[in-house]
Amino acid sequence: MEFATLAQYFEKLEKTSSRLALIAMLSELFRLVESPDEIEKVCYLVQGRVAPFFEALEIGMAEKTVARSIAIAYNTNPEHVLTLDATLGDMGLVAEQVSKEAGNVSNVLHVDDIVQGLKTIAQTSGKGTVEKRIALLADLLGHVDSLSAKYVVRIPLGNLRLGIGDPTILDALATAKFNNTKNRKLLEGAYNKTSDLGLIARTLWQQSGEEDALRAVEQLDIQVGKPIRSELAERLPDAEAVIKKMGAVDVQYKYDGFRTQIHKDGHHVSIFSRNLENMSHMFPEIIEGTRKQVQADSVILDAEALAYNPVSEEFLPFQETTRRRRKHNIEEMAKQMPLKAFVFDILYKDGASLIDKPMVERMKILEETIKTDDILMPTSNHVVSDAKTLSLLFDEAISKGLEGVVVKKLDSPYEAGARNFNWVKLKRHSAGALHDTIDCVLLGYIFGRGKRAALGAGALLVGVYDPKQDMFVTVTKIGTGLTDEEWRGIKERTKRLEVDHKPARVSSLIKPSVWLEPEIVIEVLADEITRSPIHTAGKVGDEPGYALRFPRLIAFREKDKKPTDATTVEELIEMYQSQGKK
Numbered sequence: 001m002e003f004a005t006l007a008q009y010f011e012k013l014e015k016t017s018s019r020l021a022l023i024a025m026l027s028e029l030f031r032l033v034e035s036p037d038e039i040e041k042v043c044y045l046v047q048g049r050v051a052p053f054f055e056a057l058e059i060g061m062a063e064k065t066v067a068r069s070i071a072i073a074y075n076t077n078p079e080h081v082l083t084l085d086a087t088l089g090d091m092g093l094v095a096e097q098v099s100k101e102a103g104n105v106s107n108v109l110h111v112d113d114i115v116q117g118l119k120t121i122a123q124t125s126g127k128g129t130v131e132k133r134i135a136l137l138a139d140l141l142g143h144v145d146s147l148s149a150k151y152v153v154r155i156p157l158g159n160l161r162l163g164i165g166d167p168t169i170l171d172a173l174a175t176a177k178f179n180n181t182k183n184r185k186l187l188e189g190a191y192n193k194t195s196d197l198g199l200i201a202r203t204l205w206q207q208s209g210e211e212d213a214l215r216a217v218e219q220l221d222i223q224v225g226k227p228i229r230s231e232l233a234e235r236l237p238d239a240e241a242v243i244k245k246m247g248a249v250d251v252q253y254k255y256d257g258f259r260t261q262i263h264k265d266g267h268h269v270s271i272f273s274r275n276l277e278n279m280s281h282m283f284p285e286i287i288e289g290t291r292k293q294v295q296a297d298s299v300i301l302d303a304e305a306l307a308y309n310p311v312s313e314e315f316l317p318f319q320e321t322t323r324r325r326r327k328h329n330i331e332e333m334a335k336q337m338p339l340k341a342f343v344f345d346i347l348y349k350d351g352a353s354l355i356d357k358p359m360v361e362r363m364k365i366l367e368e369t370i371k372t373d374d375i376l377m378p379t380s381n382h383v384v385s386d387a388k389t390l391s392l393l394f395d396e397a398i399s400k401g402l403e404g405v406v407v408k409k410l411d412s413p414y415e416a417g418a419r420n421f422n423w424v425k426l427k428r429h430s431a432g433a434l435h436d437t438i439d440c441v442l443l444g445y446i447f448g449r450g451k452r453a454a455l456g457a458g459a460l461l462v463g464v465y466d467p468k469q470d471m472f473v474t475v476t477k478i479g480t481g482l483t484d485e486e487w488r489g490i491k492e493r494t495k496r497l498e499v500d501h502k503p504a505r506v507s508s509l510i511k512p513s514v515w516l517e518p519e520i521v522i523e524v525l526a527d528e529i530t531r532s533p534i535h536t537a538g539k540v541g542d543e544p545g546y547a548l549r550f551p552r553l554i555a556f557r558e559k560d561k562k563p564t565d566a567t568t569v570e571e572l573i574e575m576y577q578s579q580g581k582k
C-alpha cells in the first residue's frame, strides 16, 4: 500500500467525532491490505508507532530537530519552519504547508518503506545521532506528498492524535475479516494474553478462511517478552461479605507500590508496568534479584514493587516508589532505598503457560521457583474460611502500614485482563468517603475565573471508561486537590493532547474550554456517587447518569495506568449500589 493512501485515511479518521464512523473507516482501510506483513504494520502506524507499544522502540525526536528535517527536505530555512509552527501550533501542519509551498508532489514510498525508515531512525545511535536522524527523516519527507508529510513527522514526535483505542482496532479487524463484530470477544482474549494488535492482525490475515483465522487467533498463547493484561480485583465491603460470596479464600497483603510483570528469558529480564509499558530501566535491583533468585530458565511473574526503607522497616507509598526518573537518580535511589518485589503470581515457567492452573497450585510452583533472598519475596498468604480470621489478617496488614488485603479464590485460573470475583480487595477507608478511589480520565479543562484565570485552568472535566462501547463518559468536574503550581502546569501537561473538537470516543453533554484526547489517568477521591442528568456515565436514554460528589484529585497516575485501565461504568454503578452499606 502506498503511504499516501494510508495518509488519506488518517486525514478522515482525524476529522471524525463518531466512534462508529471510526470503525467503519478503519475496517475499510484494513480491507485494502492484503499481506499479513502489511496489516501488522498498519495496525502499529494507526497508533502512531512502528512496533507494539511495549517494545521500547522510541523514536523521540524533538520539535527543533524535526523542524530542521523539514527545512532540508523542502529547501527552506529552519527559522521559516519555526515561525510557521508558532502560528499553526503543530509540526504536522507545518510540514504539510512547507511541502505544498515547495511544490513537492513526489509520492513513491509505501507503508513498508516508511516503517523501515522510521525504524532506522529509532535504531540510530552513537556519535552524530541527531544529525543522522535529521537527514534520514528529511529523506523520507522528500519522497512523500504533502498530506503524508503531515503524518510522517507526527510519528517521531509521538503526536499522531488519531485517538483510536485498542478495542476500536479490534472491532475494525473483526469487521474487516468477518463482516461483523461478533468475534471481537475472541480477539480480545488473544489481546489480553499478548497485548499485541499487530500479531493478532497478522495471524488473522495469514488465514484465508474465517474458521481457520478464528482458530489461529484462539491458539495464540502468552509469550515471554509480551506483557499479559493484568488480572484485577473486585470490591466487597467487609470480611463477612467476602466469606459469604467466596467461601474459603487465600488472603494476601495488598502492597501499595508499582505493579510489575517480570519476564525472564535466560539471562534477559524485562519488567512491564500495569499499563504494559517496558519499564525495565527503572528497576535495576529487581532485574538483578530475578537473575539471582529465580530457579528457572524462563518465567513470567506478577508482583508489586515497593520502596522499602530498611532502616525504619517501613513500606513507602506509591508516590515514593515512582520518584525514580532519570538514570542517575535511579541508581542513586536503588542504593538509598532499594525496592523489593512482592511476588504474588507465576504465569509461565520453562516453556509452559500456567494461567489455567488453579491459583493454589500456582502459589506452590511460585514458592518452589524463588530462592529465598531479600529482593524477590513471595507474598504472605494464608488460606482462611471464616470472617473473624480474615478481619484479624486485615487489621494486621493495616497496622503494618499496608493498604489492606487481596483475597483470592483458591481454584481460580489467571484471567488476563479480567476484573471479577476471583480476586477481591479489602481496603482501609476514611470515614465518610467512598471505600475506594476512582481512576478517571482527563477529557478537557475549563478556563478559570478570578484567581484561577491567571493559572490557566480552573476545573477539569473527567470521565470513566465504558469498555462495552470503548467510550469515555463524563462523571464530574474537579476543582480541588491541585496546588496552584499543578493548575499552572495543566496546560503544559496536556498540550500535546489538545484537539479542536470532541474526540470520537468521548461522550459528554458538557463542553469544556479545551478538549483533550483521553489519555491522562488521575486518581480521584469523592464522598459519594449520586445520580445526575448532566453526566453521561451510565446514562441510558432519559435516565440520569452517575456523578461524583465532592471530588478531589489525589494523584496523577499516567505513569502506571492507561486510559482503558480507568474505573469502568459498571464498577461505578456497583460502587453506587454498595455505598452506605458499610
Ligand code: ATP
Residues within 6 Å of the ligand: 230, 231, 232, 233, 234, 252, 253, 254, 255, 256, 257, 258, 259, 274, 304, 344, 379, 406, 425
Ligand atoms: P488500587 O488503585 O486500589 O491499587 P487498582 O485499580 O490499581 O487498585 P485493583 O485491581 O483494584 O487495581 O487492585 C489490585 C492491585 O493491587 C493490583 O493491580 C496490584 O498492583 C496491587 N496488589 C498489591 N498486592 C497484591 C496482591 N497480593 N495480589 C494482587 N494484587 C496486589
